[in-house]
Amino acid sequence: MAAARGALLLAAMLVVSLLAASPSGAQDLPGAAAASPAESGADRGSVLWRSGDQEGAVAGWAAALEQARADGAPPAERARIAYNLGVTEAARGEPMRSVAWFEAALRAAPRLEDANFNLGLARADAGLGPRSGDGLVESLEALARTTTPAEAEWLAVLGALLFAGLGLLEALRGGSWPRRLLLAAALVQPFLFAPLVLHVSERGSEPFMVIDPAGVQLRAAPEDGAERVGSLKAGAVVNYLDELPGWTKVRVGGEARWVPSEALFGLRL
Amino acid sequence: MNRWILIILLVAATAAPLRASQATPEGLQVALSSALVKLGEPVGIIVRVEGDRRVRFGPLPKVSGLSFSKVTQTGRQSSVSYDARGRPVVEQRTTFEVRVQPGEVGKYSIPPLSIELDGQPVQAPAEAMTLEVVQDIAASQLLLFEREDLPATVYEGQPYTLELRFGWDVTRKLADAELQLPWWERQEGVIEVTSPVSQTGTYEIPIRPGRRAAAIEKLPSLERGGRRFDVYRLRRRFVATRPGTVEFGRSLFKFSELVGRGGVFSRGASRDFYAPIDPFEIEVLPVPEEGRPVEWSGAVGEIEATRSVPRRDIDLGDAIELEVRWFGEGNLEFFDPPDLSRLPAFDQFRVLGVEDRKSPDDRVVTYDLVPLDPAVKEVPGVPLSVFDTGSGRFITTSTEPIEIRVTATAGADGDPFGPTEEAEPPLVMRDIQPRQGSAGEGPGPGPGPLLGGLMLAAAIAGWATLRGAVRRRGDPAGVRARQRRAALSSLRRELRTARGPEDSAAALERFLARRSGSSPEFWIGRSSLSAAGATDVSPELEQRFAALRGELDRALFGGEGSGGSGSDGVLVFAQEAVKEGL
Numbered sequence: 072m073a074a075a076r077g078a079l080l081l082a083a084m085l086v087v088s089l090l091a092a093s094p095s096g097a098q099d100l101p102g103a104a105a106a107s108p109a110e111s112g113a114d115r116g117s118v119l120w121r122s123g124d125q126e127g128a129v130a131g132w133a134a135a136l137e138q139a140r141a142d143g144a145p146p147a148e149r150a151r152i153a154y155n156l157g158v159t160e161a162a163r164g165e166p167m168r169s170v171a172w173f174e175a176a177l178r179a180a181p182r183l184e185d186a187n188f189n190l191g192l193a194r195a196d197a198g199l200g201p202r203s204g205d206g207l208v209e210s211l212e213a214l215a216r217t218t219t220p221a222e223a224e225w226l227a228v229l230g231a232l233l234f235a236g237l238g239l240l241e242a243l244r245g246g247s248w249p250r251r252l253l254l255a256a257a258l259v260q261p262f263l264f265a266p267l268v269l270h271v272s273e274r275g276s277e278p279f280m281v282i283d284p285a286g287v288q289l290r291a292a293p294e295d296g297a298e299r300v301g302s303l304k305a306g307a308v309v310n311y312l313d314e315l316p317g318w319t320k321v322r323v324g325g326e327a328r329w330v331p332s333e334a335l336f337g338l339r340l
Numbered sequence: 341m342n343r344w345i346l347i348i349l350l351v352a353a354t355a356a357p358l359r360a361s362q363a364t365p366e367g368l369q370v371a372l373s374s375a376l377v378k379l380g381e382p383v384g385i386i387v388r389v390e391g392d393r394r395v396r397f398g399p400l401p402k403v404s405g406l407s408f409s410k411v412t413q414t415g416r417q418s419s420v421s422y423d424a425r426g427r428p429v430v431e432q433r434t435t436f437e438v439r440v441q442p443g444e445v446g447k448y449s450i451p452p453l454s455i456e457l458d459g460q461p462v463q464a465p466a467e468a469m470t471l472e473v474v475q476d477i478a479a480s481q482l483l484l485f486e487r488e489d490l491p492a493t494v495y496e497g498q499p500y501t502l503e504l505r506f507g508w509d510v511t512r513k514l515a516d517a518e519l520q521l522p523w524w525e526r527q528e529g530v531i532e533v534t535s536p537v538s539q540t541g542t543y544e545i546p547i548r549p550g551r552r553a554a555a556i557e558k559l560p561s562l563e564r565g566g567r568r569f570d571v572y573r574l575r576r577r578f579v580a581t582r583p584g585t586v587e588f589g590r591s592l593f594k595f596s597e598l599v600g601r602g603g604v605f606s607r608g609a610s611r612d613f614y615a616p617i618d619p620f621e622i623e624v625l626p627v628p629e630e631g632r633p634v635e636w637s638g639a640v641g642e643i644e645a646t647r648s649v650p651r652r653d654i655d656l657g658d659a660i661e662l663e664v665r666w667f668g669e670g671n672l673e674f675f676d677p678p679d680l681s682r683l684p685a686f687d688q689f690r691v692l693g694v695e696d697r698k699s700p701d702d703r704v705v706t707y708d709l710v711p712l713d714p715a716v717k718e719v720p721g722v723p724l725s726v727f728d729t730g731s732g733r734f735i736t737t738s739t740e741p742i743e744i745r746v747t748a749t750a751g752a753d754g755d756p757f758g759p760t761e762e763a764e765p766p767l768v769m770r771d772i773q774p775r776q777g778s779a780g781e782g783p784g785p786g787p788g789p790l791l792g793g794l795m796l797a798a799a800i801a802g803w804a805t806l807r808g809a810v811r812r813r814g815d816p817a818g819v820r821a822r823q824r825r826a827a828l829s830s831l832r833r834e835l836r837t838a839r840g841p842e843d844s845a846a847a848l849e850r851f852l853a854r855r856s857g858s859s860p861e862f863w864i865g866r867s868s869l870s871a872a873g874a875t876d877v878s879p880e881l882e883q884r885f886a887a888l889r890g891e892l893d894r895a896l897f898g899g900e901g902s903g904g905s906g907s908d909g910v911l912v913f914a915q916e917a918v919k920e921g922l
Contacts, residue, residue, distance in 0.1 A: 159772070185770040189769045221784065223786070235795070238806075242803055242810055246817035
């Protein structure tokens with residue numbers, strides 16, 4: 072009886088996952104219908120860029136991005152517009168803004184190869200080091216960031232399915248090899264769930280990048296004369312908490328600090 | 341026998357390090373101030389210790405006829421100098437003296453002193469010191485012993501030449517001669533510059549202490565005070581490597597005149613004469629820091645330079661052998677020659693190699709230079725920064741430029757070596773991405789952040805429940821469970837090789853045994869599954885088994901079979917039995 076219950080549980084789980092895997096949201100994706108206002112704005116930006124009007128291209132793409140946000144355009148489309156803005160800012164001699172745009176594009180579309188390539192150049196141009204460090208934790212985090220939230224969710228489902236399948240084998244057949252396989256499946260679970268954990272932990276946060284090449288002073292209060300409580304280097308990423316006119320409250324090392332708003336650049340597209 | 345050999349080897353092995361430990365440690369110098377003194381003349385054992393080291397003296401040796409005073413510290417000297425790279429070198433030297441008072445004329449052997457240096461006991465010098473005390477050592481009219489004047493001061497790195505001339509009246513017969521130079525090869529911070537001695541008229545004379553032979557030259561005879569002397573010369577060049585004082589203790593020339601005729605196996609009687617040179621010293625000054633150019637590489641003295649090239653008309657890509665020769669009164673062996681690859685004047689050349697030949701008379705450096713451009717018209721002068729000891733300031737001595745002609749041969753284009761590395765194309769930022777339609781614009785939405793976690797939790801729970809339930813019925817990996825799972829495939833295998841109803845019946849019995857966990861013998865002759873304990877089977881399967889058994893029994897015992905082995909019927913029954921969970 073208990074065996075039937077266990078088998079039922081596993082079977083139910085498989086059914087749920089298969090249902091979830093069905094392309095239920097496919098109809099929400101932009102189809103091959105006429106271009107949306109955001110798309111036409113982006114096209115206008117491209118035309119202006121080709122004509123050499125960098126200012127116009129920036130304005131066009133900025134407007135297209137706003138429209139894309141309002142329309143709920145897919146992340147890939149927003150990342151593409153941000154990428155184009157990064158290229159334009161680099162051409163205008165604004166390497167820090169260029170870095171921020173490419174960073175934002177990669178956060179929306181982590182495997183946008185052109186953005187990754189250009190980000191390296193822009194960071195070098197801005198005098199910043201590599202995007203991620205050489206340590207194990209940094210490397211794993213960088214690896215986890217190459218997935219989108221949706222991919223991270225599917226990866227977690229894959230991990231659960233892997234465990235369920237091998238668990239079924241081990242429960243019914245026993246033996247050393249099924250047991251070893253199940254143990255291996257258990258060991259890879261942290262890696263399969265890590266991207267999901269990362270994205271969930273960042274859900275709801277508003278990352279901002281410091282784009283002042285000289286870095287910024289952290290203040291205890293939103294005033295120029297307020298006590299200095301630290302500093303941030305150019306390229307540092309902090310989480311937005313609140314804002315007042317001219318000042319943004321961010322979280323640094325678990326503490327709330329105030330930073331001049333013009334030194335920050337929002338990375339969420 | 342073998343044991344004795346082993347003992348000898350062991351003694352030899354332990355004696356070797358003992359012998360090695362007897363060597364005087366570095367930085368410690370122990371010597372008599374003079375190896376020969378007149379009775380009543382002061383003489384002492386001088387102990388010099390280099391560096392800031394803790395020194396303790398053990399009990400002084402006891403020598404019959406000699407009395408020793410207490411050890412007294414007679415001086416402490418510190419000096420700072422700079423090496424060729426401009427690094428400061430700090431040196432410290434402490435001098436002690438033990439005064440020795442001879443009681444009578446004679447030859448004395450003074451054992452090494454016991455000294456504790458930084459807590460380490462040592463015996464120094466390595467061998468006993470020999471002191472000769474004579475009644476009178478006034479210079480004899482029969483001898484000549486003099487030195488060439490030396491400069492009172494030299495700069496560190498500046499070479500100086502010491503020349504001692506000695507001789508004896510030509511009418512006297514030589515039995516033996518030696519020089520007693522207590523400072524010989526014992527001056528710290530002084531390096532001898534090898535000076536070639538002419539091979540003609542070259543002799544050797546022992547030098548005390550140690551009686552090590554040194555090469556001397558015979559000079560033409562001299563006349564002094566109405567006497568004619570046979571004259572020899574000891575000539576050496578030295579370089580002081582650090583500031584301070586270079587001391588030359590009292591030097592003596594000892595001449596033994598043969599006064600009697602010796603036999604075949606005996607030496608004739610001799611009489612000794614002595615001629616001294618009073619102690620003297622040279623002050624070594626540091627090379628000043630003021631005005632020292634950064635390119636100065638240690639050259640000191642009055643140095644001149646010449647240059648030559650064997651070929652001046654070359655093709656592009658050919659090497660020029662530029663030979664630079666420095667000569668004069670200077671430390672020619674001790675400076676670093678200029679590195680042409682670091683000189684802007686040689687930007688149009690590549691230095692392929694440098695050959696450096698040192699000698700006391702000159703320094704010859706050959707540079708292999710390859711012009712990089714046919715427009716090169718001359719080999720620039722090679723500068724060398726020198727501290728000029730004559731003027732006391734730094735100067736630059738340079739060779740004259742040499743005019744050359746470089747011809748570009750066919751196919752040669754610019755730099756004969758080509759670019760040093762394949763130039764990497766500059767990295768250019770990738771272009772914008774125009775909109776390319778909606779196809780492939782990214783993945784659809786995910787299943788939600790909770791699903792994965794819930795599924796994993798359910799999988800773990802389901803696995804644990806199922807595992808527990810299955811294990812309650814027995815180990816699924818046990819022998820019986822595996823035999824039960826493999827029963828059908830084993831039956832198929834056995835039926836393929838069955839030759840008749842007997843084999844088929846046996847295979848069926850083994851199948852039933854594997855499925856039920858009993859022995860095959862248990863099923864022999866049984867025609868009912870339920871009677872054998874299998875109560876969960878359907879009546880249809882029960883009937884089918886009874887029919888199959890009957891058919892097999894008839895074929896076996898009654899000869900009424902269909903002619904086959906009955907394996908098909910057995911296999912069909914077995915498949916149905918497995919389906920029903922038998």
